Amino acid sequence: MRVLSDLFKNNQAWAAEITKRDPEFFQRLSKQQAPQYLWIGCSDSRMPANQIVGLAPGEMFVHRNVANVVVHTDLNCLAVIQFAVDVLHVQHIIVCGHYGCGGVLAALRGEKLGLIDNWLRHVQDSRERHGALLDSLKTETERHDRLCELNVVEQVVHVSRTTIVQDAWTRGQALSVHGWIYELRDGLLRDLDICITRPNEIAPLYQSAVTRLKGK
Numbered sequence: 246m247r248v249l250s251d252l253f254k255n256n257q258a259w260a261a262e263i264t265k266r267d268p269e270f271f272q273r274l275s276k277q278q279a280p281q282y283l284w285i286g287c288s289d290s291r292m293p294a295n296q297i298v299g300l301a302p303g304e305m306f307v308h309r310n311v312a313n314v315v316v317h318t319d320l321n322c323l324a325v326i327q328f329a330v331d332v333l334h335v336q337h338i339i340v341c342g343h344y345g346c347g348g349v350l351a352a353l354r355g356e357k358l359g360l361i362d363n364w365l366r367h368v369q370d371s372r373e374r375h376g377a378l379l380d381s382l383k384t385e386t387e388r389h390d391r392l393c394e395l396n397v398v399e400q401v402v403h404v405s406r407t408t409i410v411q412d413a414w415t416r417g418q419a420l421s422v423h424g425w426i427y428e429l430r431d432g433l434l435r436d437l438d439i440c441i442t443r444p445n446e447i448a449p450l451y452q453s454a455v456t457r458l459k460g461k
């Protein structure tokens with residue numbers, strides 16, 4: 246191996262450690278995955294999905310992109326949601342943002358970073374939707390924290406409004422959409438108290454989540 250041999254060494258040690266504890270682990274997992282959760286998180290290297298919630302391989306289906314954005318026409322994200330809901334029958338979709346998100350900060354500042362500006366435009370739309378709330382805050386740190394939280398709340402609504410989730414609810418499939426945020430400084434998750442389990446909860450729970458964030 247010419248390059249990145251450390252990573253292959255790490256991989257061998259990791260697989261050996263798991264096999265030592267559970268000799269059948271990989272054999273079993275290679276035949277089937279049955280995760281209960283779909284995680285939609287930020288690509289940030291400090292947010293390793295499974296590790297944060299202590300789940301083993303096989304226990305969580307994962308989609309990550311810059312600033313954990315769910316766009317109605319993003320075929321990549323929609324395909325992940327559809328496979329997770331219709332084929333794997335996950336019971337929970339977790340949208341998890343994080344404080345200190347560089348993507349959210351770039352959107353807040355209106356920075357010019359290149360192609361990604363178009364992606365972050367969706368976060369800027371949220372910034373404008375909640376302009377009055379954000380403008381009432383004194384420091385950029387506060388505005389940044391709040392926009393990280395608001396962005397999660399907006400994306401929870403986007404997930405809940407996809408045809409995939411709407412159709413699942415119409416079929417009577419049990420499916421909850423959660424909004425969480427991760428604090429890099431202590432490694433802990435905060436629940437943003439927006440957990441949507443049926444269509445008529447979207448509007449009132451969105452409203453109460455935003456009101457709570459206003460009063461923070």
Ligand code: CO
Nearest residue numbers: 287289346347
């Ligand atoms: Co981020």
